[in-house]
Amino acid sequence: MADRTEAVSGDDAALSVRGLTVDLPKGMERTHAVENISFDLKRGQILCIIGESGSGKSVTANTIMGLLPKLIPVSSGAIHLDGTAIIGAPAKKLRGLRGRVVSMIFQDPLSALNPLMTVGEQITEVLTAHGVGTKASRRKRAIELLTEVGLPDPELMYYQYPFRLSGGQRQRVMIAMALALEPTVLIADEPTTALDVTTQAQILKLIRDIQRRKGMSVMFITHDFGVVAEIADSVVVMEKGRVVEQGSAEQVLKSPTHPYTQRLIAAVPHLTGKNRAVQEKASNETILKVEGLSKTYRSGSALFGSQRIVSAVKDVSFDLAAGRTLGVVGESGSGKSSLGRLLIKLQDSDGGRILFEGRDIAKLSESQFRPLRPRIQMIFQDPFASLNPRSTIGQILTVGPVAHGMPYAQAREEARALLAHVGLDAGAFGRYPHEFSGGQRQRIGIARALMFKPKLLIADEAVSALDVSIQAQILKLLDQIQRETGVSMIFITHDLRVASQICDEIAVMQKGRIVEHGPPSQIFLNPQSAYTRELVAAIPGERPRDTRPIAVNS
Amino acid sequence: MRGFLLNRLSQSLVLLLIVSVIGFVVLNLIPGGPLAQFGLDPSMTQDDLNRLKEQLGLNRPLWMQYLDWAWRLVQGDWGHSFRDGAPVLDVIGRHLVATLLLMGSSTVIAIAVGTWIGIRGATHRYSVFDYLATVGAMVALSIPTFWFGLVGIYVFSLRLGWLPAGNMYTIGDGSVLNHIHHLIMPSIVLALVHVAIWSRYMRTATLDVISQEFVKTARAKGLSERRILMKHVVGNALLPMITLAGMQLPSVLTGALVTETVFTWPGMGRLFLDSLGYSDYPVVMGLLMFSAILVVLCNLIADIVVAIIDPRIRLS
Numbered sequence: 001m002a003d004r005t006e007a008v009s010g011d012d013a014a015l016s017v018r019g020l021t022v023d024l025p026k027g028m029e030r031t032h033a034v035e036n037i038s039f040d041l042k043r044g045q046i047l048c049i050i051g052e053s054g055s056g057k058s059v060t061a062n063t064i065m066g067l068l069p070k071l072i073p074v075s076s077g078a079i080h081l082d083g084t085a086i087i088g089a090p091a092k093k094l095r096g097l098r099g100r101v102v103s104m105i106f107q108d109p110l111s112a113l114n115p116l117m118t119v120g121e122q123i124t125e126v127l128t129a130h131g132v133g134t135k136a137s138r139r140k141r142a143i144e145l146l147t148e149v150g151l152p153d154p155e156l157m158y159y160q161y162p163f164r165l166s167g168g169q170r171q172r173v174m175i176a177m178a179l180a181l182e183p184t185v186l187i188a189d190e191p192t193t194a195l196d197v198t199t200q201a202q203i204l205k206l207i208r209d210i211q212r213r214k215g216m217s218v219m220f221i222t223h224d225f226g227v228v229a230e231i232a233d234s235v236v237v238m239e240k241g242r243v244v245e246q247g248s249a250e251q252v253l254k255s256p257t258h259p260y261t262q263r264l265i266a267a268v269p270h271l272t273g274k275n276r277a278v279q280e281k282a283s284n285e286t287i288l289k290v291e292g293l294s295k296t297y298r299s300g301s302a303l304f305g306s307q308r309i310v311s312a313v314k315d316v317s318f319d320l321a322a323g324r325t326l327g328v329v330g331e332s333g334s335g336k337s338s339l340g341r342l343l344i345k346l347q348d349s350d351g352g353r354i355l356f357e358g359r360d361i362a363k364l365s366e367s368q369f370r371p372l373r374p375r376i377q378m379i380f381q382d383p384f385a386s387l388n389p390r391s392t393i394g395q396i397l398t399v400g401p402v403a404h405g406m407p408y409a410q411a412r413e414e415a416r417a418l419l420a421h422v423g424l425d426a427g428a429f430g431r432y433p434h435e436f437s438g439g440q441r442q443r444i445g446i447a448r449a450l451m452f453k454p455k456l457l458i459a460d461e462a463v464s465a466l467d468v469s470i471q472a473q474i475l476k477l478l479d480q481i482q483r484e485t486g487v488s489m490i491f492i493t494h495d496l497r498v499a500s501q502i503c504d505e506i507a508v509m510q511k512g513r514i515v516e517h518g519p520p521s522q523i524f525l526n527p528q529s530a531y532t533r534e535l536v537a538a539i540p541g542e543r544p545r546d547t548r549p550i551a552v553n554s
Numbered sequence: 555m556r557g558f559l560l561n562r563l564s565q566s567l568v569l570l571l572i573v574s575v576i577g578f579v580v581l582n583l584i585p586g587g588p589l590a591q592f593g594l595d596p597s598m599t600q601d602d603l604n605r606l607k608e609q610l611g612l613n614r615p616l617w618m619q620y621l622d623w624a625w626r627l628v629q630g631d632w633g634h635s636f637r638d639g640a641p642v643l644d645v646i647g648r649h650l651v652a653t654l655l656l657m658g659s660s661t662v663i664a665i666a667v668g669t670w671i672g673i674r675g676a677t678h679r680y681s682v683f684d685y686l687a688t689v690g691a692m693v694a695l696s697i698p699t700f701w702f703g704l705v706g707i708y709v710f711s712l713r714l715g716w717l718p719a720g721n722m723y724t725i726g727d728g729s730v731l732n733h734i735h736h737l738i739m740p741s742i743v744l745a746l747v748h749v750a751i752w753s754r755y756m757r758t759a760t761l762d763v764i765s766q767e768f769v770k771t772a773r774a775k776g777l778s779e780r781r782i783l784m785k786h787v788v789g790n791a792l793l794p795m796i797t798l799a800g801m802q803l804p805s806v807l808t809g810a811l812v813t814e815t816v817f818t819w820p821g822m823g824r825l826f827l828d829s830l831g832y833s834d835y836p837v838v839m840g841l842l843m844f845s846a847i848l849v850v851l852c853n854l855i856a857d858i859v860v861a862i863i864d865p866r867i868r869l870s
Binding site: 098 | 767768770771772773774775776778781786789790793863864865866869
């Protein structure tokens with residue numbers, strides 16, 4: 001169990017939480033959102049709160065900010081922020097603290113800024129709300145802040161609307177806003193989760209630099225041990241609303257004592273840099289050969305000169321042998337998902353050939369391609385949105401094969417067998433998607449794809465929405481399925497660590513092109529292109545050439 | 555932005571073209587044709603009718619008549635009323651002010667009251683107020699406008715004697731106050747159903763915005779609830795409502811037609827019914843085109859207003 005006595009209180013702590021319990025409304029899966037949690041954020045330190053979804057880490061942050069919905073009340077405990085008691089304080093007092101003593105930045109920078117107000121207005125608003133400065137001095141301060149967070153051309157940026165900014169730039173604006181009144185405590189709720197890996201590295205560096213420069217105290221919420229290894233001074237590990245372990249970053253990462261922490265750290269995917277062992281079922285037979293594939297998106301109207309043309313996929317070529325896995329990695333907008341949609345013909349390509357088992361499917365019409373569809377299957381990213389909520393699992397699994405001519409009785413038998421195979425109870429057959437967790441639903445999604453006995457599986461960010469421990473299980477399942485069935489896989493992901501776990505070969509995409517293609521050992525240990533080097537260097541908590549910073553091995 | 559405007563404008567023109575063709579054809583398919591009214595006059599012989607047909611060019615093929623009519627329309631010649639020979643545009647103009655007055659005042663009432671109810675319903679979700687607003691909206695939507703009009707006249711004019719039962723002003727008293735006194739009941743009756751619709755949409759739009767991240771950001775900045783509502787919520791919630799306002803206009807026009815009849819309001823609605831009864835085709839066709847232009851214009855204005863307010867459209 002955690003060493004709670006180590007937690008210090010008094011002037012040493014910018015923020016102290018003692019015995020905090022927050023109730024959940026009746027009828028939820030547990031009675032408390034967080035239960036009897038205590039921790040301290042020491043002055044001038046970065047405290048990481050880590051946990052999987054539903055661990056109560058965001059509830060903790062919202063309680064400190066005084067932003068909890070009325071439905072979930074604090075039932076006991078105390079929070080002291082810079083010496084001021086938060087729990088039970090009147091709303092007006094809390095409002096005076098928010099933005100001045102404690103600030104917060106959020107996960108999704110795309111929706112965290114008001115689309116109708118300029119960047120400058122949104123920053124000066126903090127100062128206005130707390131009655132600081134004059135109009136001119138507020139403007140000056142805003143530009144100062146924009147400079148401080150490293151935004152280009154701050155004078156111009158002041159008048160920009162958020163939609164003009166990239167995700168990373170918007171997160172910088174959020175940080176500028178949070179810093180406006182030099183708060184004692186900054187709470188960052190998964191601030192880099194929605195960002196690309198290179199942007200994430202920049203934002204993490206920015207937060208750490210500013211924290212050091214100002215001696216600020218930061219409470220950083222994350223689910224990613226890589227991020228923890230990058231920036232944390234101390235760590236609090238949460239599971240199902242309880243603190244299971246806390247201590248210094250080094251202590252928790254190198255010698256975790258609680259079994260949950262150990263399991264969590266073990267599940268974190270690492271860059272292996274090692275090539276995958278050759279599969280028994282793999283052969284040299286090429287199942288998919290892509291030559292010069294291109295796709296261009298056009299939007300707007302050509303007639304009135306407002307057309308926008310985006311080359312999503314440019315001259316992409318690769319081969320995939322039977323029983324092998326090709327990883328397609330890249331940041332958002334790199335064209336990796338477009339490539340996946342082209343391969344499964346959810347979209348038509350503009351040029352190039354897709355030779356599937358020697359036959360060019362790029363030019364086939366929908367009706368010509370239909371008989372081939374069962375042989376190429378897809379596993380989708382969002383296990384919540386990709387299953388019809390009104391169909392039973394049995395219906396979801398059997399409807400496709402039956403439509404392609406399989407007798408229902410046979411389909412039912414195979415579905416039951418497959419459910420057992422992907423690690424679900426055969427009783428799942430008659431139940432509905434909402435009765436399953438995210439990981440279980442992804443298993444169902446995999447079973448659905450396997451019902452067709454495909455030759456090629458395309459997994460588009462298939463584990464991205466899952467917690468790390470579930471992620472590890474699903475990766476293992478995919479690996480096992482490939483060993484048994486000899487199916488070829490294209491594994492599209494933004495996460496290089498995940499790609500390094502499961503892929504025989506990796507193609508790195510940037511702006512629609514494949515900039516590098518090779519085995520994991522080359523991509524991760526000896527990258528040939530500058531872009532790949534940048535990507536690999538940006539992975540949080542990893543030093544590819546060195547020994548791993550995190551001790552527990554998977 | 556320029557491309558966007560040109561695009562919208564061309565769509566509007568195509569729409570008007572389609573409306574005019576359908577209107578023209580349907581009107582000419584009605585049994586009796588444009589001269590039915592003259593046929594009822596016993597002093598008119600068949601020869602007279604044929605001569606009239608010849609004069610008016612009604613014996614030409616339909617498409618030729620349409621092109622001729624459309625070409626004159628574009629030039630500003632909308633034809634002449636069968637009833638008194640006055641130019642159609644003048645006839646419409648005489649009734650336009652009354653209708654615009656009624657539509658305008660009821661739209662202002664509907665938007666002001668509907669917006670308030672909608673926002674309050676969203677910020678006090680599941681409160682007594684919210685439930686009452688929901689039930690009230692259902693009632694207002696399910697009971698026809700003329701019934702409210704009749705009940706209003708019975709209660710406020712006959713029983714209480716507070717408000718006049720009809721007309722736009724008392725003959726001999728053309729003061730502004732007198733006009734307003736006459737305007738109160740018809741505009742409220744016409745507004746009722748739109749308050750209901752508007753408040754429901756506004757409630758949904760506000761709820762959508764309230765759950766957005768940037769509202770949480772605003773709270774985290776330490777803004778007062780009032781400022782969050784005014785500065786961050788209302789603006790974003792009204793954005794989709796502007797488009798709705800543009801689309802609601804045809805139904806305000808339709809509602810005005812009924813309301814004008816109930817309150818003997820001398821507007822376009824009354825003119826339309828009278829002209830239909832008299833088979834005054836040039837006026838009916840003129841009114842059809844006029845309302846089509848009005849509707850298209852309002853939608854266009856709504857789009858432009860949205861584009862001006864929303865930087866994502868304005869600047870891209």
